[in-house]
Structures are given as C-alpha cells and as structure tokens.
Amino acid sequence: MLTTNKLYFNYPTSPSVLKSINLELKPGNIYGLFGKNGEGKSTLIKIMSGLLFPKSGNCTFNGRSIQQREPETLQDIFLIPEEFELPSISIKAFEHINSVFYPNFSKEQFYNLLEEFHLKPQQIISNLSFGQKKKVLIAFGIAVNTQLLLMDEPTNGLDIPSKSQFRKVMAASVDSGKCIVISTHQVRDLHSLINHVIILDNAQLIFDESLDQVTKMLWFGRASSTEQTGLIYSEGAFGGRSVHARMDKEETEVDLELLFNGVLNEPARINQIMQNNDHGTRV
Numbered sequence: 001m002l003t004t005n006k007l008y009f010n011y012p013t014s015p016s017v018l019k020s021i022n023l024e025l026k027p028g029n030i031y032g033l034f035g036k037n038g039e040g041k042s043t044l045i046k047i048m049s050g051l052l053f054p055k056s057g058n059c060t061f062n063g064r065s066i067q068q069r070e071p072e073t074l075q076d077i078f079l080i081p082e083e084f085e086l087p088s089i090s091i092k093a094f095e096h097i098n099s100v101f102y103p104n105f106s107k108e109q110f111y112n113l114l115e116e117f118h119l120k121p122q123q124i125i126s127n128l129s130f131g132q133k134k135k136v137l138i139a140f141g142i143a144v145n146t147q148l149l150l151m152d153e154p155t156n157g158l159d160i161p162s163k164s165q166f167r168k169v170m171a172a173s174v175d176s177g178k179c180i181v182i183s184t185h186q187v188r189d190l191h192s193l194i195n196h197v198i199i200l201d202n203a204q205l206i207f208d209e210s211l212d213q214v215t216k217m218l219w220f221g222r223a224s225s226t227e228q229t230g231l232i233y234s235e236g237a238f239g240g241r242s243v244h245a246r247m248d249k250e251e252t253e254v255d256l257e258l259l260f261n262g263v264l265n266e267p268a269r270i271n272q273i274m275q276n277n278d279h280g281t282r283v
C-alpha cells in the first residue's frame with residue numbers, strides 16, 4: 001500500500017532528519033511509529049500524507065507518488081496531526097464541508113462516534129477543549145474510511161477514560177483493507193492495539209518488525225540472577241525488567257517500553273535475533 005524507497009529528508013536548518021528510509025506498509029495492520037524527540041516521526045508522517053516532499057528517494061501509495069497530490073491518492077489518506085487549527089463552526093458544518101473530499105465517508109459512523117465521545121453535532125468546535133477537538137478529528141478520521149490513516153500523538157490531551165475509549169474505537173475500525181500508522185510516546189496507550197513496530201533513531205529506520213515476530217523471538221519479564229542467558233537489555237540490576245532472546249522460554253506479552261529501550265540500546269543484537277528463526281538459540 002505505502003512504500004518508501006531510500007527516502008531522504010532534511011529541513012534547511014536541520015540536516016539529515018531522515019536518511020535512506022525503506023518501508024513497506026501493508027493493509028490490515030496498525031503500525032506503532034516510535035522514536036525519541038526530534039527523530040523525525042512527524043516529518044515522516046507529513047511526507048506520507050503529501051504535506052512534505054522527500055529530498056531524494058520516494059514515497060508511493062498504491063504505486064503513485066504521494067507528492068503528486070493527485071485527488072485519487074489524497075482521498076484515500078487522512079492525517080490527524082499533533083497540532084491543528086479547527087474553524088469556528090459547528091461539528092455538523094465541519095462534517096458537511098469536509099466529508100465531500102472522501103468518497104468512503106460514513107455519516108452514520110461519524111455521528112455514532114461523536115455520541116460515543118459525548119459530543120453533539122451542533123457544538124461549535126472553537127468552544128471545545130483541546131481533548132474534545134481531538135475527539136472530533138479522531139471520529140472524522142475514522143469515519144472517512146481512507147485506506148491509510150495517519151495519527152500523530154492521537155492520545156495527547158485525552159483523559160484516562162477517553163484513552164481506553166480511543167483503543168476501543170480504533171480496534172473496532174480496523175479492517176483488512178485499512179492501514180493505520182500511529183506515532184506516539186504514550187506506548188501504554190497503544191497496548192493491545194498495534195501489531196507492528198517501527199523505530200527511528202539517528203535519522204534511520206532501526207527496527208521494523210511485526211509483534212508476532214517479536215513475541216516469537218523475544219522474552220519479556222523479570223529474570224532471576226541465575227536466568228541471565230540471552231539477556232539483551234535490563235532496566236535495572238538483576239531482577240529488574242529485562243528483555244531476552246526467547247530461546248526455549250514460554251511466550252510473554254510484549255512490553256513495548258522495554259522493547260523500545262532494548263532496541264535503542266542494542267539495535268544490532270536485537271535485529272540479529274529477530275532475523276533468526278529458531279527462537280534466538282543461535283545468539
């Protein structure tokens with residue numbers, strides 16, 4: 001669906017924000033895009049939505065260059081940005097004006113989501129709180145039913161109940177034809193939602209793996225001091241949370257925070273283990 005090939009990007013004042021990024025995003029997946037502050041996540045998402053253009057290499061959607069900004073392409077991509085300005089009109093007027101650009105928009109789905117988020121169509125958007133505005137955009141972003149949905153820090157500004165509501169509506173909205181990319185630092189908010197992890201570091205793509213493969217090859221937990229074989233990264237001294245090559249250990253739930261820290265600290269080692277297909281026993 002979306003492919004980047006040797007994608008390179010820099011701003012005039014920030015050299016090498018993205019270097020030779022090769023990605024292939026497929027339908028039916030929810031990708032978590034992670035990286036430290038300033039590693040280029042928002043920049044990459046803006047390139048994927050056609051708001052910024054690669055300096056070299058390319059970014060294509062169903063074989064078409066996104067930077068051409070053809071209507072056939074843009075009608076199937078929706079971006080929920082981290083920062084946004086919304087007009088001083090009612091939610092209903094916003095829906096009326098913007099939905100025409102998206103042929104798969106479902107009015108019923110949008111108004112059901114609004115109800116779920118406790119919002120009313122006649123409310124004026126500029127009078128809403130930041131979190132409520134974000135919910136309008138999330139509801140609209142889901143209801144446009146684009147093949148590609150890009151979300152930059154979608155849970156920023158949402159209260160605790162709304163975060164679990166977000167997970168619930170997202171899980172219900174994904175289908176085999178859609179591809180969703182969520183960039184966030186709030187890894188706990190994505191718990192049980194994403195099925196693929198992408199990590200950027202030093203302007204490069206350092207990790208790109210499905211959670212199935214992570215589960216198969218890595219073990220997360222608290223290993224005792226006598227169980228340190230295959231240790232890749234530990235959060236503390238012996239007995240702290242750690243990530244290991246799985247080897248013959250039982251399957252564990254992926255700890256995204258530990259995975260992220262492990263990949264940043266030991267990228268080569270983790271990637272080597274991920275490439276082995278024998279539960280890490282050769283490492």
Ligand SMILES: Nc1ncnc2c1ncn2[C@@H]1O[C@H](COP(=O)(O)OP(=O)(O)OP(=O)(O)O)[C@@H](O)[C@H]1O
Nearest residue numbers: 011013014017035036037038039040041042043044
């Ligand atoms: N408009 C701009 N002009 C110049 N430099 C920019 C601009 N926008 C971003 N940058 C720089 O590009 C780099 C990547 O920024 P970007 O916003 O893509 O990172 P990010 O990974 O999304 O960060 P965060 O996690 O803090 O949101 C940073 O060094 C940032 O300072």
